Amino acid sequence: MPTFSEMTYRSLSKKFLLPSAITLFVIFSCNLATAQTDQLLIANQKKGKGLVISVTKGNCIACHSVPTESDIVSLANIGPPFVNLKARFPNRADLEKKIWDPTFTNPNTIMPPFGKHKILTMIEIHQIIDYLYSL
Numbered sequence: 066m067p068t069f070s071e072m073t074y075r076s077l078s079k080k081f082l083l084p085s086a087i088t089l090f091v092i093f094s095c096n097l098a099t100a101q102t103d104q105l106l107i108a109n110q111k112k113g114k115g116l117v118i119s120v121t122k123g124n125c126i127a128c129h130s131v132p133t134e135s136d137i138v139s140l141a142n143i144g145p146p147f148v149n150l151k152a153r154f155p156n157r158a159d160l161e162k163k164i165w166d167p168t169f170t171n172p173n174t175i176m177p178p179f180g181k182h183k184i185l186t187m188i189e190i191h192q193i194i195d196y197l198y199s200l
């Protein structure tokens with residue numbers, strides 16, 4: 066015969082402890098996954114920024130300014146400034162196409178076709194997009 070306190074403990078553990086433990090575990094795992102995604106995004110944004118200012122890769126600031134970044138000095142105004150890109154390109158695929166081959170929206174553009182001419186890889190273009198969306 067189990068004692069009263071043993072019975073209470075068993076029913077408690079079935080009703081509360083196990084479900085709570087499972088809930089806590091799920092919350093913990095989700096937080097961990099989100100933290101990892103955040104870190105990946107931050108790393109990509111950093112790489113994207115490097116490419117945007119790199120003379121041998123993107124060199125976007127030869128033509129575009131980045132007014133919200135005090136450490137990027139560019140007075141270039143050949144292309145529009147990098148602001149509100151999420152509003153201007155709500156669809157990520159459109160921004161990808163624009164950087165891959167700008168004739169996508171403007172057949173007479175002087176902007177280089179970074180993807181088509183293999184100046185940037187698709188991965189690099191997406192790192193740049195992560196950065197542009199953070200501005």
Ligand code: HEC
Pocket residue numbers: 117123124125126127128129143144145153160163164167170171174175176177179193
């Ligand atoms: C040689 C100059 C030049 C370089 C270098 C250049 N761009 Fe451009 N870019 C332009 C011009 C001019 C436009 C405007 C005409 C057009 O839409 O094609 C433009 C337009 C854009 C647009 C569309 C902006 C809008 O608001 O419609 C984006 C996005 C863009 N450029 C991204 C980039 C990125 C990212 C890089 C670097 C990887 C880059 N550009 C490098 C000249 C340049």
